[in-house]
Amino acid sequence: MPDKSEEQKDAEAEVEGFQHDLGPFVVAAETTRMAMVFTDAKEPGNPIIFANDAFLALTGYAREEVLGQPFNFLMADGTDAGALKRIKVEFEANSSAATEILYRRKDGSEFWAALFASPVHDKSGAIVQYFTSLVDLTKHKEEQAQSKMLIDELNHRVKNTLATVQSIVWQASRANSDPKVIREAVESRLFALSRSHNLLTRENWHSAGLLDVLHDALEPFGVTDGRAERLVIAGENIRLSTRAALALGIAFNELATNAVKYGAFSNDRGSIRIEWTIEPTSEGRRLILSWREKDGPQVTPPLRKGFGSRVIERGLAHELEGTVQLDYRPDGLICTMNIPVPGIRDG
DSSP: OOOOOHHHHHHHHHHHHHHHHTHHHHHHHHHSSSEEEEEETTSTTOBEEEEOHHHHHHHOOOHHHHTTSBGGGGBSOTTOHHHHHHHHHHHHHOOSSOEEEEEEOTTSOEEEEEEEEEEEEOTTSOEEEEEEEEEEOHHHHHHHHHHHHHHHHHHHHHHHHHHHHHHHHHHHHHHOOOHHHHHHHHHHHHHHHHHHHHHHHHTTTSOEEHHHHHHHHHGGGTTTTTTGGGEEEESOOOEEOHHHHHHHHHHHHHHHHHHHHTSGGGSSSOEEEEEEEEEEETTEEEEEEEEEEESSSOOOOOSSOOHHHHHHHHHHHHHHSOEEEEEEETTEEEEEEEEEOOOTTOO
């Protein structure tokens, strides 16, 4: 092991004298879990003359690597004039409110810490050392970032929801002039939107399964009761993004409403089969979903597109960049959706 330099020997001697003079206080500082150092106020840069184990654990340095270093050697950006000024004020003013500084550990990782500095006076009243402590703010900063992300996400969802509601109201008023019909149309779609929101809330708004979206959308139409045996669903419970879950929830509500009023669920013999596959294409993987009705009343193509069909076709095309084909066959409606496989991180 190489001989110690005179500078290192001097630093160690300074530490020994310091520990001797402030014995019990140093022992207390050594055993506390708060990161603490003492600096020499008589020397430029406030070199460190004592560091406790908590400080070494926080920064990743060994004690011999710390002693004699200027106090600001840990700063992530030693040229940050604003941070340097705040540290200077903290040392000189001994303020009751800590200043937050970005520091860098030995391994290069960065952390925020609240800095508190208190002067140590000699018998004449002159400042000879500074007692400083660092409070690790890593968890606090992470919670702040998480809160900001949640607020931003909430704002995003609220804007999307308001845009959806605006579209529902606009299309309902455009398709009808009777206030009662408009109200019923809007209430039905808002109820479907609400059910999708409840599902996503249960899933912490991360994603939702396609089967779960279907079951939630169809439950109000008695699928779990008398019509359950006339409904067949075939497909894996693939995960949907929140955006896809909301759009498909409204689309399934429209199809079920139509089936109860005019289609396979308007009598006691009709049935519905819903199935889907994922197919690779040159444009990426696509979700191909079919809603196929049979044995209901004879179907005739509508003379003009109603509110429901516009909600399905335009809604999915706009929200999911997909296509919807409504085929009004005499023996039953067939709805085919072709959309990009919705990743769970979309919208």
